[in-house]
Amino acid sequence: MESNNIFPTLTLSTFTVIVVLVYQYYYVVPSNAELQVGFYDASCSSAEFIVKNEVQRAFFTDRGIAAGLVRMHFHDCFVRGCDGSVLIDSTPSNTAEKDAPANNPSLRGFQVIDNAKSRLEFLCPGTVSCADILAFAARDSVELTGGFGYDVPAGRKDGRISLATEASANLPGPSFSVSQLRQAFANKGLRQDEMVTLSGAHTIGRSHCTSFSNRLFNFNTTTNQDPSLDPVYALQLSRQCPPGSTNPNSVVPMDPFTPTIMDTSYYNNILASRGLFTSDQTLLTNSATANEVIANSQSPFVWRSKFADAMVRMGQIGVLTGEVGEIRANCRVIN
Ligand code: HEM
Ligand SMILES: *[C@@H]1O[C@H](CO)[C@@H](O)[C@H](O)[C@H]1NC(C)=O
Numbered sequence: 001m002e003s004n005n006i007f008p009t010l011t012l013s014t015f016t017v018i019v020v021l022v023y024q025y026y027y028v029v030p031s032n033a034e035l036q037v038g039f040y041d042a043s044c045s046s047a048e049f050i051v052k053n054e055v056q057r058a059f060f061t062d063r064g065i066a067a068g069l070v071r072m073h074f075h076d077c078f079v080r081g082c083d084g085s086v087l088i089d090s091t092p093s094n095t096a097e098k099d100a101p102a103n104n105p106s107l108r109g110f111q112v113i114d115n116a117k118s119r120l121e122f123l124c125p126g127t128v129s130c131a132d133i134l135a136f137a138a139r140d141s142v143e144l145t146g147g148f149g150y151d152v153p154a155g156r157k158d159g160r161i162s163l164a165t166e167a168s169a170n171l172p173g174p175s176f177s178v179s180q181l182r183q184a185f186a187n188k189g190l191r192q193d194e195m196v197t198l199s200g201a202h203t204i205g206r207s208h209c210t211s212f213s214n215r216l217f218n219f220n221t222t223t224n225q226d227p228s229l230d231p232v233y234a235l236q237l238s239r240q241c242p243p244g245s246t247n248p249n250s251v252v253p254m255d256p257f258t259p260t261i262m263d264t265s266y267y268n269n270i271l272a273s274r275g276l277f278t279s280d281q282t283l284l285t286n287s288a289t290a291n292e293v294i295a296n297s298q299s300p301f302v303w304r305s306k307f308a309d310a311m312v313r314m315g316q317i318g319v320l321t322g323e324v325g326e327i328r329a330n331c332r333v334i335n
Helices: 002-028 047-061 064-077 110-123 130-146 164-170 178-186 192-203 231-240 265-271 278-285 287-298 300-314
Strands: 206-208 251-253
Touching: 047 064, 047 110, 047 130, 064 110, 064 130, 064 192, 064 300, 110 130, 130 300, 178 192, 178 278, 192 265, 192 278, 192 287, 192 300, 265 278, 265 287, 278 287, 287 300
Parallel strands: none
Antiparallel strands: 206 251
8 A cells, every 4th residue: 555655656756857857958958959050151151260260360469368268158158048148348237247256357358259249240240149259269269279179059149138146156166166066067957077078178278366375375274275285286376376465466377387288187287186276176076076087187089079069068058049139239238
């Protein structure tokens, strides 16, 4: 009798869980069918070429721009989906995403998007979205720094809302633990292994001292320095970021040896206790993520293809397509 009662209950709750999971999957990461590779082939055939040209031009002046654009696409996608909302300027009545502490003053590369946008508005007015320009620019940045590219499904529309509070609520922080990171990515429909794969982007670019200085001085009430950080590296970092340093602009490369090359040294660094952030080094504290760190460090070519796939999946988070959203004329201002 008891099993007769319990069985339908279990089936029902299992069914509910499946429905909810399937719903969340399609809700958070809409199906590939909505975006298309070569979306602008008919309407603006040189769109991708123009973006690439602008990214290259900027890269030859400042190679750090590539890192800035990869991060900007990530920060766009994690807040209201990849809808170009990170590009919108604040107004007297609204503090936009780009002015949240996670983005200001660290995010860079806005001018590259503006330059591409103005050329595209001249060539094919009202056709290419800011969100797509950013997705193409991130891919071009990977190509310039890593030597590998990937096709970018396009057809995103631009959003009309950008709130600093949402950036703070949705972007993972540098002191996150594995479980907090997993949750932040799961909230966007991305798996834990994709989180580890995408974190490999920390193989290029820079960080402000403020993002990790808690690991160097006054770590907690009993220990000054984070014991999971290699002491030699910690010493070097504390020279670059002296305690009580009041310069909020001080930066260090995240991968000291090859800061402009997209390779797998991010994973080697972690294995040598030289992950810059708590959120990097913490990947060794969980056996699944630790195994992925080891696998990625041992198989650079496998990592490349996983990274490309994960960038495409990230680029599909919460996209606006079809009649929803707009094609902004100026990426900084809603129409
Ligand atoms: C896993 C969670 C992540 C956390 C907690 C995190 C955090 C950070 C922080 C604190 C910085 C330094 C900002 C500064 O102080 O200047 C940074 C830089 C960077 N991040 Fe992440 N990040 C994460 C994931 C990602 C992902 C998924 C990507 C891209 C796929 C990415 C790409 C970058 C790049 C390229 C930079 C260098 C930016 C530059 O040089 O301008 N990060 N990240
Ligand atoms: C301080 O950090 C160390 C190393 O992570 C840890 O062992 C210790 O328990 C921490 N102390 C407090 C008071 O949190």
